[in-house]
Amino acid sequence: MSLDLIRDILIATVPLLVIFPTLFAFTTWLERKALARIQNRVGPNKVGVPLTRYGGRFSLFGLGQPLADGIKMLFKENIVPRDADRLFHLLAPILALIPAMLVLCFLPLEFPWTESLLPVQAFLLDGAVIFFFAITGLNTLAIFMAGWASRNKYSLLGGMRAIAQMISYEIPLVLSAVVVVMMVGSLNAAEIANAQADWNWFVFTPWGLAAFVIFFIASLAEINRSPFDLPEAESEIIAGYFTEYSGFKFALFFLGEYIAMFAISGLAVTLFLGGGAGPGVAALPWLSTVWFIAKIFALIAVMIWLRGTLPRLRVDQLMGFAWKFLLPLSILNIIVAGFAWHAQQQASGILKAIIWVACLLILYATAKGLDQLNRPNVRPREYKYAE
């Protein structure tokens, strides 16, 4: 292996390993601050520059909090239950982090310093999107491993819940991405992003909008975000699969969860929101990186907002929503997109608009109909001994 190749691989990968954990630290602060504001609290506002005497004087809106949290996590005791499977208990948090970090390389995120490199980037691979889904799925195994290795019934329940939920929601997730792959005719992440230049974002088409909404909901379930955070529902099963984790192992789970959040938001940006496209990119190419990360943060802001406002689903609601609502809708969306693609080949102008409106109506009517069909048959409660 030539030295040039090794150097190029390092230049291409090390920034990913530095930038995203840094963003993770910032996101934890953002999430705590935003949740606090939603709940009419102040949130972290004391820690400025940790480990110095200026920490208290210049609080910097509490921006030093993530660093203080990290140091706290590092110094906490590592407790392993006596009956736990020690090897798997150690491996699970690491295995939770690896797939999340690995899929970052399939995002078409071009940094200014990677332009002169040999073509080593993985998002140029022929099946980058399929690779993304395949490797994201490995996260499930880590969660099950953690649940099983802890020798704790709550951990195991959390792990089994995580598997059931992730398998169910992976299907609408992949099927909604199929629409974009059909339209572009490629599984190459860079090609998909380039196909959406000049504001031809897929989210601006009826089928793209439907697919984006399905993808976003399914991705929330896939990364265990609220309102789909049943595997770690603290009111039912303590903390789910990481009940028996403390110290830095817990921090690794936390990091893995947030990196997975970045990764799946990045894929949503690639598939539906035009990748790095945005105003001013033609003049200044490095702006595309900024736009990409800004779009990721826009999606994450929505996730935080949802976490602050929506209650958690019940298990039967969770499964019903995936199999009875999202799955039929995404299958119909594929069919609609197929017809629309063929119709658009010949049509132009006014006919195109009609096709768009028709597609929008079909998708809206289907969503409404599925919603009506899935409504539980619940009557108002009758009180016998009270009014």
Next chain:
Amino acid sequence: MSEQIAFWMLSAIAVLGALVAVRKRNLIHGVFALMIFFAALSGLFLLLLAEFIAAVQILVYIGAVGILLLFAIMLTERVTGDDGRRMTSRGWFWGLVVAAAVFVILLLPAIQELPPPEAAQAIDPSVKELGHKLMNPYVVTLEVLALLLTAALIGAVTAAQGVRIPKEEDSSE
């Protein structure tokens, strides 16, 4: 040269993973060793520039088959295998004979072509090409397979549902 090194490393991991999967008495450890084997196999596919097959190998074998195995194991007893029972080792001779026979039969097509041709036939294993092949000559096979899997799924649901016990017997107890 680097491909040679990668090939030998991946092969070693695959063989070790397979051995651990067979030898471990703890079923969960065995399944995870099997997954390491699948992952190494996927790496070997990548070395052959068959990216799509590599991705599907991870998606199907680790993502689906592995998790199915885990679900099945969670429904069985004696998962950890530390209750002192020993596996019987009778008949190991015939086992070895059968294993060797299977190995030779699998290698038969390669043996028949000895000495190996200088350069392999140039093929274009792109995803697009595969998709066209699946839709044009093999579409019937694909549909039949899909139908078979659907039938299996419905059968599994029916079998899992079992016989419904009438409600009156339940409440009379």
